[in-house]
Amino acid sequence: MPTITVDLDDLRGLIGHGALSEEEIEGHLALVKGEIDGRAPEEGEAAVRIELQDTNRPDLWCPEGIARQIRAKLTGKIDRDYGSAFEAAPGEGLFIDADASLEKLRPVVGGFVVQGVTIDDAGLTGFVQTQEKLVDNYGRRRENVAIGIYDASRIAFPIRYAGVPRDGDVTFTPLGFEEAMTPGRVLEEHPKGKEHAHILDKGGKKADTVPMLIDAKGVVLSFPPVINSRELGEVKPGDDHLFVEATGHDAYAVTLALNILAANMVDRGGTIRRVTTRYPYDTGLGRETVAPQAFGRGQSATTTVRDVARFTGLDVDEAEVTTRLLEYGVTTEAKDGQVVATIPAWRADYLHSVDVVEDYAIARGFDAFEPILPEDWSPGKLAPETELEDHLRDRMIGFGFEEIISNLLSSRDRERVRMGLGAADAGSDAEDEGAQTPPGSPPPPGGQLVRIVNPMSETFSALRDWLIPSLLRVEAASAKALYPHRVFEAGEVAVADEKQNEGCRTEHRLAGLIAHASASFTDAHGALHLLMDDLGLGESYELVATADHPTFIPSRMGLVRAGKGDAARVVGFIGEVHPQVLDAWGIRAPVAVFEVVQDILGPIVRG
């Protein structure tokens, strides 16, 4: 969601209808899903930052668009004539001709000429901001849409949208540099070239041919989507005859960007002359396209008065719906309860009839909708795994354990190395092939940690797959806390499991830790026994000795087995932590632990 800087005085001028107070403006910002996000004193006394939520409404990312939406509400309609931009005949002799070689490279180009807007410093800054928001957010950093602006009086039409060799005869002086260079050199040496080279050099493969806008006299306008030329691509305050172009991959996206910029220019008092592009290939909008234009797709939708009433919960009629929509700048043709709604050319966000309903609701204002409660009855219910977890938590607390909660993101260092499972020097993404893994269930354990490829730090680079490290984390940080320590955590872990569609299974586990000057296996066994006994398994569970495990003192670790006959399963493990592990955590008190898998315990308990 973009945030833009707006000069409130400029915005007031664009809205008209008397100078609105800041509060009034703020109130109207709901119409554009906007919110004042503080002042911007570095940009001037009346400058504020406005945060705009709707990523689908790039027309609102500028003061002109915000003012346009507010004006519609104040006047009840679209109150300006945008005919020169969207309806007038294309400008005579204003052509751009695209080379066939651009079809695979960057196929779409369009533009318009505007007269009657004198660009001053502030206007230029404003235009640059609008252009940046469009190309960065909507145009995905020039990948999908790039925009250029020029002094039209120095350009000789028709313009050629040419595919030129990367390092051939065609050279130009880029903005910010003093000497003429080939586009290839611009990509290597110019800051903008380096920044945007990847758009042309797909997959690291250098493009042999690059796009270039060249006027009828052979002078270079620009090297889209990278940089304008100094010869023709520099706009100075005082220029009042401008050429605006946009290039990209999708004819609709490029045209929408031009529609928005043209509407803005009209709002600033300009008159548009539309430019025709001629292609030797099809663009989705034909081989000959005019910009700006209302292109239809995403610009109208059909709903019914009944649907508006149903979705909003209000009793409405046709007149109410059409009047409100017009207040939002939406024109309608309504007949027999059917409403065909059309939005202006600077929008293209009507994907579905529900979008019309939202426009109606916003125009009406959410305050007009009296909240009511759903009357349907439904039973409140916890998930079975939560029921069990809450039961176990309750018991652990009754046994005198203090609950802790940990982040699920951990690291190989914490989950493996410090636990005595895997070499310290093997690196954070070591796979520990063949190394011992946490004891667990069902054996053999899954083995690998679920690692992430793009961690922000090594500390949080993998999901935990057992709880003991989380508990040791607490013991390590609590040497000064009054002893004895009896802590537990009930929570999720992710255990690698090739059998699962997602490559791992999320388990709910519960683990307890006891630490004090003489904590022992028996302490942990005592707590585990209380828990198993509470679950009705006190008679039947058994501790099964296993091969020595590096996390635990030899012979003081066992698997917990519960259930009857064939249904018997390993539900967890218990043990006295090896001093080497305690050393690795910097723990100076003996520690005994147990851990059980709730998801395995559940079915056994429920029988």
Added chain:
Amino acid sequence: MSDADRSAAETTAALSPYEARALIAIAASSGPVTADDIAASSELAVDQARSSAEFLRMKGAVDAPEDQEVELKSVAITDVGAAYRKLGHPRQRLLDVVRGASGITPADLRSKVDVEPAESGAALGWLKQNGLVRVGKDGLVQATAEPFEGKAATASAHLATTAALLARLEDAGDEAQPWESISPEEAKVIDEETRKRGKARGPFKVDTTTIRYYVMTDAGRGLVDAAKGVIAAAENEIGQLTSDHLRDGSWKGKSFRRYSMNIRPPRAVAGRRHPYREFLDRVKRSLIGLGFEQMTGGLVESEFWNMDALFMPQFHPARAIHDAYYVAKPTHAREIEQPYLDNVAAAHENGGDTGSIGWSYDFDRERTRRLLLRSQGTALSARMLSKVPRVPGKYFGMARCFRCDTVDATHAPDFFQVEGIVLGEEISLRHLLGLLKIFALEIAQSEVVKFAPTYFPFTEPSVEIHMKHPRLGWVELGGSGVFRPELTKPLGIDVPVIAWGLGLDRMAMVALGINDIRELFSGDLELIRGKKLRP
């Protein structure tokens, strides 16, 4: 009864037998008395006498003028010192061994004396330095022959003084010796040992105590008779009631010692829920109360359920690698369930049969299988919708979610999202607002709310709710909307579905008095014990 009488009566009532004895002893003396004096003239031990006198002073029955206080320095022997007395000071022990041998290597010497290596090294150094032993060219340690001169004579005397002092102090037992009884040579020994070993591990313990002189106050004099009564009663009084008393009936006819109740008991550790989970439990309880059923799901999700099924176009900015954590291995889920994959692909490309024109782009089916850590709880809702939910129905989830952010005071590595869905034939925008309002009331105890239009790719209309928090002012409680048909239809749902999500982190932090979100997951038990959620 006058106020003064009443207060005197209360004081009497609270007099313990020890205090009563001390009071009578002080009253019987002709002038100011010390705790030692009190102990001597009563049946109390010195420490009992001292604490009783202090309690009496707090109760105003006696006074201890500050200008009459005397600082008393004394010295006593420690366990280490007692061991020295028995075995000899390490220096002496080394010296004795050297003297008993006609030349001994330092290693042999050390092995014959049971002293820590560091200590025996220092002791040997001291003996050499002071000329009591010397090391020959053959490397053997030899004792210096008497008579001693200079340093050796002083050192020899020092050892003798040490031994005598240890003996004198140990013979005195627990009783500390007044500093006045210590000779200057002995003082030198004590200072050196204390400096060398530290107060805790040295052979001597030097204490400074303040001796107070207690005198009766008028209030105290008024209590003497009562104190006598307390003593008389105490003869026939039970302190700790025991099973024996009950078994043999010996408690009968006796009274019970009056306890002073305002002494804090020793600190104990109790089992308790983690305060953050307690907060989340409350929210859970509220949602159950509102008729919501809980949904759960996995931590690792495919892009399909995390994003595609939510009608987030694959070119959406939030889908960039910079926002979600991607799984290293395996990188892709094996498959995406049908018919949902086909349906969702069609919805993105051209709307399919949802009545939409779709996002109009080439949907990448390979990408749908890419695995990531769940970045939004809405993934649970999407999966729920595909599982033939109850209509009408209400569902909620509390899902741990992961986003690619640098961890700081406002960003935890993972966090809880609480959200859910409401399905029903007649669901409208007004129901959505009603639901949000009741969340504000039930979950955040706020009656003042305002609604604003907002944008989510998967809802239309979309509403955010702000509520007036008693302490924070206006805060955003959450976002909500009606799921787009492009989301619901491909998953087989034909009724309107409200989706909602609540931002609870900030409220939890306020409730727990926390300014740094990382503290919610702190490993410091004392910090956790200090965080209390008010009922």
